[in-house]
Amino acid sequence: MTKKEITIYDIAEALSISPATVSRGLKNHPGIGKDTKKRIADTARKMGYQQNMFATNLRRKNTNTIGVIIPRLESYFHSTVISGIEKVANAHGYNLIISQSQESYKKEVNSVSTMYNSRIDGLMISLANETKTTDHFEELLKKQVPLIFFDRVIEHPDCTSIVIDNKKAGYDATIHLLEQGCKRIVHIDGNVNRNVYADRLEGYKQALQQHNIEFDQSLVLNIELTDQATAVATQKILTMKQLPDGIFTANDISAVSCIRELKRAGVRVPEDIAVVGFNNEPIATVIEPNLTTINYPGKEMGEIAATTLINKLKKQPSGNLNTIVLRHNLIIRDSSLRKRKH
Amino acid sequence: MTKKEITIYDIAEALSISPATVSRGLKNHPGIGKDTKKRIADTARKMGYQQNMFATNLRRKNTNTIGVIIPRLESYFHSTVISGIEKVANAHGYNLIISQSQESYKKEVNSVSTMYNSRIDGLMISLANETKTTDHFEELLKKQVPLIFFDRVIEHPDCTSIVIDNKKAGYDATIHLLEQGCKRIVHIDGNVNRNVYADRLEGYKQALQQHNIEFDQSLVLNIELTDQATAVATQKILTMKQLPDGIFTANDISAVSCIRELKRAGVRVPEDIAVVGFNNEPIATVIEPNLTTINYPGKEMGEIAATTLINKLKKQPSGNLNTIVLRHNLIIRDSSLRKRKH
DNA sequence: TAAATTTATGCAATCGGTTGCATTATAAGT
DNA sequence: ACTTATAATGCAACCGATTGCATAAATTTA
Secondary structure: OOOOOOOHHHHHHHHOOOHHHHHHHHOOOOOOOHHHHHHHHHHHHHHOOOOOHHHHHHHHOOOOEEEEEEOOOOOHHHHHHHHHHHHHHHHOOOEEEEEEOOOOHHHHHHHHHHHHHOOOOEEEEOOOOOOOOOHHHHHHHHOOOOEEEEOOOOOOOOOEEEEEOHHHHHHHHHHHHHHOOOOOEEEEEOOOOOHHHHHHHHHHHHHHHHOOOOOOHHHEEEOOOOHHHHHHHHHHHHOOOOOOOEEEEOOHHHHHHHHHHHHHOOOOOOOOOEEEOOEOOHHHHOOOOOOEEEEOOHHHHHHHHHHHHHHHHOOOHHHOOOEEEEOOEEEOOHHHOOOOOO | OOOOOOOHHHHHHHHOOOHHHHHHHHOOOOOOOHHHHHHHHHHHHHHOOOOOHHHHHHHHOOOOEEEEEEOOOOOHHHHHHHHHHHHHHHHOOOEEEEEEOOOOHHHHHHHHHHHHHOOOOEEEEOOOOOOOOOHHHHHHHHOOOOEEEEOOOOOOOOOEEEEEOHHHHHHHHHHHHHHOOOOOEEEEEOOOOOHHHHHHHHHHHHHHHHOOOOOOHHHEEEOOOOHHHHHHHHHHHHOOOOOOOEEEEOOHHHHHHHHHHHHHOOOOOOOOOEEEOOEOOHHHHOOOOOOEEEEOOHHHHHHHHHHHHHHHHOOOHHHOOOEEEEOOEEEOOHHHOOOOOO
C-alpha cells in the first residue's frame, strides 16, 4: 500500500546516469555539469524525491539536530528562551529536540543520555536546581559534541555560558531599594546551589555593604520560588518582630505572590514595604502596584545561545568564547517607588 | 582523534559470534540463548556500545520522533500543552521536535515540510490563524503518518481532534454574564477562521438567544487577541454611544488588558462592566478584580494528544477516534460577580 | 595531430543495523 | 540407535546516500 519511496537510484535509472552523479547533482557539487544538474533537479521534483536523512546521517555522522534541556516548559521565561532558540535553529535548518528536567537531577541525566543516543549535534541546557556536577556531560563532550549553558550555568572549561550579570542585577535591585529609603531588606531567593540565585544574593550583600548595612542572614529566605512557597514565606515575614521595609525577590512569580499576601494582610506596597522582582514577566504589569523588576532578555538569550552553538558546529571562529554576558536593566515601577522623581 | 564508535561488529568479534546474534541479543529476541544474551549485554556495556539510530532507522523506517507545531511558544497555554506532550512522549521513549508557526500559514507549511523530511512518526498540531486548508498535510497523510489536531483544529476524515467544547464554553461564559444581570454584552473574539473563536462566538449567540436578546453584530469585535490590540478595542468600546454592561473575551491576556483600560477610564469592574475571560492563565488571579474565566486544561490536553498519537503509532485499538472533547469549567471570580451568593 | 589538462561521470566500498532463510547443535520420541 | 522436533546461531542481502579514486570525454596547448 505504502507508495514506494523514490531514491536517487530511481532518478539515476530514469536518466540513465549513475546514482553518484545524482547525489552530487542534488547537492550542487561543482564537478557536475550544469545541464545535468538541471535535469537531475527537474526529475527529482517530478518524481517526488525526498532525501532520506537516515542514509545521509549514517554516512555523514551528523544529525542536524540540536537538543535543548530546560527545567520546565510552562515558565514564561523559559518558553521565551526556547522561542528564540527555535527561531535561529529553524532559520539555519536545524531541528530542535526538547526535554524538561523538572528540576530533577535524575531526569536531567536521563534526558542527556537520550539525546546522546539520538546523536544530537549540540546541546543547550539550563540546569536543574538539583544538579551539582557536570559528570553527566562528559560522555557528550568526549565525543566533541558542543555544549552550551544558558541562564542556569556551571563552570566548565570546554563550554560557553550565556548569562546576564546576576550579581550586578541583584546589586542594582537592592541599591534601588536602598535609594528609596529602605533600611531593612528581605531577600527571597532560590536554591543557592544555582549560580543565578547565589549571584543575586551576592549582589544583594554588596549593595548592603556599600550602604553600610550589616548583612543579616535571617533576612534571606531560600525557597522554591513558586506562588505557594512564597505565600508561606511571606506569612513568615509578617510574623517577624521587626517588619522589613523592602523585599527583593529572585523572580516575578514570587514577587507577585508576595505582594498579594502583603496586601491581604493590610500592608501597603510600596509605602510600608517596597518590592522588587526579577525577570520582567507579563504579570509584572498586571499586579497592582505594577512591579519593579529586572528586565531579563530571554528571547535574545535564546537567539544568542543558538547562534553561538551553530557557529561552533560550523566551526566558525566566533564560537570559542567562554562566557557571554547579556545586558539586563532595572525597570522601575510603582511597587518600589516611594520617592517621586520630578 | 574521535574515538572509534563501537558497533555490533566489534561486540560480535569480541565474543566470536555473528553480528546478527548480537543484534538480536541486544533487543531481547526470543530465539537467542539466555546466557548468550547476557554475555552480549555485558560486553556491550563494557565496551561502551551505543546504538546507531540512523542505521536502525534506515532499516526500520521509523524514527521514534514526534513533531509538534504550535502558533507560538511564549504563550502560557501552549507551553502547558507542550509540557504535557513532552511528559508522555518522554515516558514512552519518543523524541519531540518542536516548531512554531507564528500564526503564519507559510511558516506552518514550511514546518510541516521540514518535519516530513525528518521522517517524523507522527505529528501534532495546533493550527495557525491564517491556515484555512489541509492541503499541506496530504503528503504526510499519504505516507500514513498519523496527524492529530489539538485546540485549533480543522475537520479531516483521517485525523483525530482534541478539543474542548468551545461552543458550550462560550455559552457558559455568556449565560453567566446574563445571570449577573448583564443586558448588553460585548464579545471580543479572535479570527473566526479558527474553530475555537467561531465556536465561542456561536456559544455567545446561543446564550443571548436563550435570553431573548437580539444578536447585535456591532457588539462583536474580532481582533488579534493581544494586549495591544485589546487596548485599542477597549478604547473603541468606551466610545460606544451606549456602553455595554458585560464583556466576554476569548482569552485572558485580552481580558486583562481590557480590565486595565476600563479601570484607567474610570469604569468600575464588575459594577459598571462585568468581564469574563478564557483559559484560566496565572494572570487571572493577579489582575484586580480577579478574573472570571473558563478553565482550559492545557497540560491534560497535551497528555491526551500525545497518548492518542502514541496509541495510533503502536496500532492500539483506542487510536481511531475522531474527536476527543475535554471538560472545561467556568471559574467565577470577582471580575463578573455582581450578585453575591449566600 | 599528439600530448597534456581540465571537466564530467561512474565504480564500488562504506556507514551500522535488521531480518528472512538456512544451518547446526541439542533434546525428545520411538 | 535413529528419526524428528526444537532451540540457537549464522549467512548475506538490504536500507539509501556519500565519496575516494578511476575513467572517459572534451578542451587546450604544443
